[in-house]
Amino acid sequence: MRSRLRVLDSVLLGLRGLASRTARTILTATGIAIGIAAIVAVLGISASGRADLLATLDNLGTNLLRVEPGSGIFGTGSDVPEEAAAMTGRIRPVEQVTQTTRTEASVRRNDLISELETKGITVLAADLDLIDVLRAELAEGRFIDAATSQVPTVVLGDVAAKRLGIVNLDPVPRVYVNDTYFTVIGILEPMEIHPDIERSVVIGYPVAAELFETTRSPTSMYVRSAPDFINDVAEVIPATVNPEQPDAVQVSRPSDALEARKAADEALTNLLIGLGAVALLVAGVAIANIMVISVLERRMEIGVRRAIGATRGHIRIQFLIESMMLAGIGGVLGMVLGAAITVGYAASRNLTVAVPPQGLALSVLAALAIGAVAGLYPAIRASRIPPAEAVRK
């Protein structure tokens, strides 16, 4: 003579317990749903955002260095020698070197506009492999080449193009640089980590030398190095490009800005996940609380069940299943809500949607685990009520 409760029956029992207290079930499950939704959405949004950030980082590479003349020890600007790029190219792990030089010229839409209205646009003389080394892309047209660098042609940075009011190359636009009309042959895509080039128009060194007397002394030098030696290269560059005043040379790594953003994103994500975890903890306490109340209210039911043959274990499992289902309902609701928020956010920001399916499964499992932990104490309490006391009038 043994008591036996079928698994299916115990699940149905839990379901019935929840169904008979609909409002309470919904309110309690909502707590879990909010916590799970917050975590899923934060993970989803940050994963979507990071996917794009990582793609950008990957694309641009982290092995690029930028070299600029800094202010010397006496506070005055100090030029970098013309041979700097050639010298740098001889450092063994260096793979590519390119350079730009700021000219004194100003650019205007046409000759009717005052010379003083520069709109903050710089005219840069650049080597032909600039976009190659920076891995920049052209939105329109092409970059200057050996032929076009000799004549008045210009490639616009993304921001510069917008400020000049040029959106495409049809019909072929011209811009007025100092006293000469230049033909626009290309427009660059936005360059996240090179805002200075975005705000410039780029011409070839030969034409710059001819019209504006620009020398090859670089104002910026871009160096691609073998990734493993990037720090060593950065260390020897100052003495290489300016042996007389190595202190007056600044070496930076443009991708550091993106790395910093990534780190900040991660920190924020962790913080939000922490908040979500706190919400889950609170929801778990709420479930435990509701289950304790439920046990008190259902003393009679517990007594009758014991009288018709339920063991302590059967009572325990009934309340445990109820608690887990309560949390599980919240978990599923939260998962759906969180995924919807992620998709909505990603769509509004044109991000790649990256909701990790394991994350969704894990969130429901987490909810069930919370339900189990929260329900444990009330369930044990229910099972310990002496049956004779529970049925007493």
Next chain:
Amino acid sequence: MTAVLELSGVSKVYPGPPPVRALDGVDVSIAAGDLVAIIGPSGAGKSTLLHMMGALDRPTDGTIEIDGVDIATLSDRRLSGLRSHRIGFVFQDFFLIEGITATANVAEGLLYRGLGRTERKRRAIVALERVGLGARLDHLPNQLSGGERQRVAIARALVGDPAIVLADEPTGNLDSHTSEEIAELFRGLNADGTTIVVITHDVELASHFPRRVEMRDGRLAEVVA
């Protein structure tokens, strides 16, 4: 006649302060086929006795044998098993589950027997027909009268074919006419061979029962007609 239930020297003391001696050396034997009324004023220890008889509680002293098994030797799990197979309880307040039908309530009496749903339902319908509620199978408890509710509770106690049915003031919440009907139902069930013990403080009701024992201050005495 074999004894279904055998109590000898059973005492129950509820720890104080002050300690209460609810049962004080009770000896009673219930044979298969008995229909017994336990009468006595409230506070006499009737409910405590019934809980002992139904293995819901253990005595402080003395032995209780149900179907020849000394319950002192059984674990809590075994006691639960014993209750599920051999004992049917009827309570004064019916203790039905609201929101599920009469049939489902009766089938609940078989829930811890490991039977399938269809089998439980089939037996529940048979039990409801036995108590005369064949026409109320799908009614919810709040659609039933007090007497009908108690019949559902009795069907729930009967559904597992127990060796003994224990009823604690089954007519306590019913009017006298309905009480008569319930007493009549018990007599009919007993005539079919069911062993029944009924607790009541209603002497008039108890007079319909072939055997009566009276409780007074934790002691038991046969009432000779």
